[in-house]
Amino acid sequence: MTPFTKSAALVALLVPAAAFAGMDVGQNVGTTETEVRAALIDLGYEVQEIEFENSAIEAGVTRDGVAYEVEIAMDTGVITEIDVDSEANDDDGDNDD
Numbered sequence: 001m002t003p004f005t006k007s008a009a010l011v012a013l014l015v016p017a018a019a020f021a022g023m024d025v026g027q028n029v030g031t032t033e034t035e036v037r038a039a040l041i042d043l044g045y046e047v048q049e050i051e052f053e054n055s056a057i058e059a060g061v062t063r064d065g066v067a068y069e070v071e072i073a074m075d076t077g078v079i080t081e082i083d084v085d086s087e088a089n090d091d092d093g094d095n096d097d
Contacts, residue, residue: 022043022044022045022063023040023082024082025082027078028076028077028078028079029077029079030077031074031075031076031077033050033052036050036057037050040059040061045061046061048060048061048067052074055073055075056071056074057073058070058072060085068083068085069082069083069085
């Protein structure tokens, strides 16, 4: 493996999946279901569900075959957390993918 290949492989491992997802923590996507849905669709996501729980809006979205769980502060509309939804991305249901 060349030094460039090693470096490229390391960068690929270190950059979180969300960085490639088109949305970032701290990004404002709105405080209503309509605003959040529209913003996520504009970013290229298919919105599966939006739930309001406690002080957060939780959105389940997919893009390019990858499912994400997005948490948004209800009072500000700012994305506070983005997680790859490992259960939704598990092809055969045995949680090993």
